[in-house]
Amino acid sequence: MLRHEVAGETLYLSAERAMWWPARRTLIAADVHLGKAASFRNAGVPIPHGTTRTDLARLTALVEKLRPTTLLIVGDLVHDRRGLTEETVAQIAAWRMRHGELDWLCVTGNHDRKAGNLPAVWSVAPAGDRWKVGPFVFKHHPEPDAGGYVVAGHLHPAVELRGVGKARMKAACFWFGREVAVLPAFGRFTGTSIVRPASGDGVFVVERDEIVQLATTH
């Protein structure tokens, strides 16, 4: 994990695409899109099983390692209503049972809104559109907020890297701008979109179990 200071707070960024805020013992992730594969299967598109299971296992690993008291999702915890099959709901409920001590909060993302109320058995506390803690405002859409430094998701950010000659590579990233930070999408079965950070922004690229900070000053 890489240490990163922002708004006077110390954060740690994990290659697993989540962020650890030790001062508040809070684990933060964005765009999990639980049940997305199930939603595809429901529509007749044969996406294999296993993505949701993997995502839950990755959350488990982080929770066991860091022992957070709060798990905060900054939007798009679920993909859509069709993906909330009996099986998916049960799978997540079982996970929740094992981590009953956690406060599980979710800022409402555009996908969450369309999917309707989250299953009660998950006991996820809805955090509304905006959740203010300390110097931070957690929301789904990465827009500046008068209330503080924004931590958001939604974009599934990635940057394009260029190397020697014409080598090119795309990598998902954490992107810390002047007023807004965007977290990478946590879910395995999610895509990315290319963003263009500005000079001086904090950009951390991740791939499997590696995380690297890019320089953005000159």
Next chain:
Amino acid sequence: MIRRHAEVAESNVAAPEFLIDSWLAKQGWQAFDFQRETWRAYLAGRSGLVHASTGTGKSYSVWLGLLEEALRERQLQCLPLPPGPSPARGEGRKKKSEPAQADALRVLWITPMRALANDIAVALERPIAELGLPWTIGLRTGDASAADRRRQKARMPTALVTTPESLSLLLSYPDARERFQSLRCVVVDEWHELLGTKRGVQTELGLARLRQWRPTLRTWGLSATLGNLEEARDVLLGDVADSGVLIRGAAPKETRVETLLPATMERFPWSGHLGKRMLPQVVEAIEKAKSTLVFTNTRSQAEIWFREILHAKPQWAAEIALHHGSLDRGVRAYVEGRTRGGAMRCVVCTSSLDLGVDFAPVDQVIQIGSPKGIARLLQRAGRSGHRPGAVSRILCVPTHAFELVEYAAAREAAEARRLEGRRPLDLPLDLLAQHVVTLALGEGVDADALYNEVRTTYAFRRLTPEQWRWTLDFVQRGGPALHAYPQYSKLVPDDGGRLVIRSPQTARLHRMSIGTITSDASVAVQYLKGPRLGTIEESFVARLKPGDQFIFAGKTLEFVRFRDLKAYVRKSTKKSGTVPRWEGGRLPLSTELAGAVRAKLGEIAAGSYVGPETEKARSILDIQAAWSAVPAAGQLLIETAHVQRGHQAFVYPFEGVLVNEGLATLVAHRLAQAGPRSISITSNDYGFELLSPQPFDLSEEAWRRLLTTEHLLDDLAACVNSTEMARRRFRDIARVAGLIFSGYPGAPTAARQLQASSGLIFDVFREYDPENMLLEQARREVLEQQLETRRLTEALERAAAGTIVMRPIARLTPLAFPLWAARIQKTQVSSEKWSKRVERMVVQLEREATRTTKRKQTGSVPVEVAPTTNHPLPLTPGSSPARGEGKNATDSQIKQRGTHVAT
């Protein structure tokens, strides 16, 4: 043939052999021998393939045979022919007044281009009207109106002109068998265009179904001349190939291949993407002719040349047009119509005008850049000189010096008629999956019967029971990975045990995806207030920001916003912008032409400069010889250099861009096996460049080991797995197999929540369903079609049998320069840790942040990446991500994602 004619004449007691002859005589025409041969074969119940160059009466060879059959039947039944003009095309209101008289559906006429369907219908109609046959002709393509469809639902026309996709669609309706119950013949026009493509396989599968319903069905293909005609026939005819005939059409017209020689060679750029120096001569040539087609190899080049010509001659604005596959169909049709009418002085076009009806007014054809293939050059030449006795001429315009050698080589190969073949596809399971769903929507699927049926096609003749079971399982239940979940079954058995589809949503999504086999993930370009201009690739739009300028449809446009699969634009007053690059633009030099070029270079190395082109290229070839070498016959040239940012090796197998890329990937992979190393690859038709931060330092012996055929298949398989190749290939497969719904521009995006990129699905399959046969198909397609394993093996064998010539170079040689300047590099091979590689890369930043710096480049600015520590190392502004400091003019013009043009 003459004898046979005599026999027939005898038995008919001096009556003409064919009833159609009297109609021909009335037109003042006389049938060619090959046409009569076709009629005889058709009337004898046989199938076959007729091949000839364009404009020599191929269509009538089959069509009049069909009419002859109808005339004879009417004669036998003593049915009178209604006098006077007969019903026109099955669309008109006339049809209602005489509904019972038209004959039932007999003929399907399949064309690869729906834009041609209308012209074909008109041509077919002509003899019918004059013979007074009670036939109707209808259209069924993606463009057919709802009213047409309704009419055809009530009653099909006697002859239906359609496309492979529309045939598939017809098969997806439950009453398909009934509709085709009196079908006698399927004619596949321009079969050479379909052969070797997935649409060709779609046609094969459709034909197999029709033959099942109509066992006496005759199939006739019309094709340009190919290097593998017998195979072309066998693919079309499937299991009835044994009884098929191959008929050679009229002798080809005389073709002359000429070259527009650059005035001065010294100033001639070694690699101009633009070749703009030739512009004045091109404009002069256009000025001298009445009507010129200017062919380019890519859509981007067409855009650039159109602008350049217009810039040179603004007064031609009303008489010059642009035509390529991404422009809106209405625009294209307008240009075609004006060209046919003789109103166009010049049309700049791509392969979009390779096919189609004749443009009689065209008296000159210009080819910009490499001809890529011999058959293609002849086909393009054939677009001019349509008057009887006229000679087809093509004027070639080099964009770099070595193309002069290509033209000389192509001319000799054309004279020797060494034409390319088109390799048919083998076992594309994605298409089989699509077909099964199509038929399940239709009358339902009997699994065993359908297995036997698809095995009658050439593409699936080797389909194993295992592959069949997997495919069936995949469409039915999503494959083994989803077995335990019956709720996901797409196909369900009906009362009779046939597999059918119950979900209307699945049906709708499937019918939508049938037609999208070839379309890229493209978005429409449309004015904010105004018409659609055409389509560009999604990946290009993804990089545009509001306010960005780009060049499209011959105009400079400003990007406003992207919404609902549409890129909204407004006219820009600026003169410059980026030209989009379309993915399809990498047609390789054909095997035949590549061989001819190698032979020509061998001659040159031996000191023989024959013909005006090689004579002209001599000064450049001399530089190549002095700084390095011109590879002689049997020699493989390797040049090595050390530049500021890495070590380079240039290797020249002259095998076409795809095989060269395959060879490069193979060599890079083998190098990376020896230790941690990253290599990036650039390739073109002549050779490839390897670039690595670590030195190569290889002896000739070491190069031989890198180029060995030992463990070739294993190494290639490893290459395909470790690079993006299979992942990229999977895009088409995922779409055909119904895994992604890209929709199409303008279509309602009902399936928005079902959008996932094929790359993402590929990764998920690889991780959670690695046995999925579509993954295997992606790998196979890379090996067979992209790397062309067979051709690649031959190249390695040739290298092993020959000598390797190694030359360290101090400056870029004429052969190396185009590789250095190309910047279309995509493939990277690496055995280093990911974070190690990232350390040497740079990220693209927002441009606003650097506006104050004086960089001329309008794109974004690269900034160096720090080592894994938390302390970024700054880099001085203005240093370029490219090698060298880019002093060359082309360097600043060629940008990463397309070619930048300023006029």
